[in-house]
Amino acid sequence: MTIRPHVLEPLEYGNAASFWVEYPSGLVDLTREAHLIAKKEDETVATNGTHPEPPLHSSTQLEIPVDGERVVRCAKSKSAIVIVDMQNFFLHPDLRDHSTGLQCVIPLMNVVPALRTQDVKILWVYVPLTDSRDIHIALFARSNWGLTEHELATIPPSLVRSFMKNNRGGFGSHLPVPFGRLLMRGEFNADLYGPLHQLYLEGKKEGTDVWIHKNRMSGIWGYQTALDLYLQEHGITTLFFAGVNADQCVLGTLVDAYFRGYDCITLQDCIATTSPAGGLENVLYNATNSYGFVTDTIRVEEAIKKQSS
Template sequence: MAPKSILLVMDMLNDLVHPDGMGGKSYVPLCEERGVYDATKLAIRRAREAGVMVGYVRVGFSPDYAECPPGSPVFSKARDNGVFTLGGWGTEVYEGFAPEDGDPDIVKHRVSPFYGTKLEPLLRAQGIGRLILSGVSTNGVVSAAVREGHDRDYDCVLLEDCCAGATREEHEHALSGLKRFSRITTAAEVEF
């Protein structure tokens, strides 16, 4: 019998994947070219039809950026650029994949969806043993989720067509390393 699953939609935020967001010049073209928007919608629909929980992971910081690490190469410019501010448009999930009432909202302050979040207690409380992973970036949150999920004894499944990096090379390089820690499939082929 397959373990109970959750589909995690990670960092599919306006700041990153909306054409008007700060990621509009990096993630949006590759997401459009690769069909990530439609594939993610398909994965969410299929998960809901199968009765699988859909959880949303969002990076964000309070308006004073108290949780934002000033020395981080990834987040140090967030304050200067006014991005990833919780409570604002930028940290809302892109409308095409918007959560429904009752969907878990996991807010993170680092790359990993596990570090300092409610994700692990949620998974344990719900008896979830399999993580079905999607989002941006493949070499950021998706990679961290796969590696940490693996080391926490979760069965990890990566939906390759529901992920993107800022470049095709970033995406493909991340995938080449993640196939050791997860099964890689697509939104249409995954078994929920």
């Protein structure tokens, strides 16, 4: 993959309220906290090859290496990880063979506690809630399926057909015991898979995890979705993405977030798909070259340890 050349002079993108600053060192500052000082038209600045960068404030900011020989600087309080569809329906071996999806579990089990220590929001954009009053404020957002009877009756035909394999089954159909009705709210197949469910419960108890439901391939598909409202109300601008399937629900949420102006960072070892070869590679290619940045949980955890030492 061709690496984007480094900028020769500091460069600011965006507008007065929402902006990034990229430096020749490879640092891309996403915090929206320090504008470049505009030069007058006739002013020249001798830099001797150096370009001063705002100092890193370790207590409120985090720097993470990403692909393309860059380092992104995030504001911790304005960041969240969005974990998509890591549910029994998509991962449980009794329902399907998703070995690459299961390989994402351990990296998530490691990175979620690390991000909690940094006050990064954890949003489980996920649906199996029986009552809207059960939603708990959290530090991670998971976007997951979990339909109500009303939604089952009103979702569009294209979506209904896409979940009917071999012209049968589909949303609300009965799966083998104990999985319940397909992706209906409160059913076992709509719960988080295995140890991830316990991880969520721990965060819920600590007051660090939020569970947000979606009823489309994207968690931010329409006007004022639950996820988009939460992000706006809490001033979140930077999103880390994880989950399955990479080229379907993860990509749908990622692209809609990109369209709305969020900073998008994909965790390569936390996304997977059952699609043929090329599906995952296409997502990663565009996540790096168009939608934002790509890194992995190892680099995130190492960055946290380095700044904490």
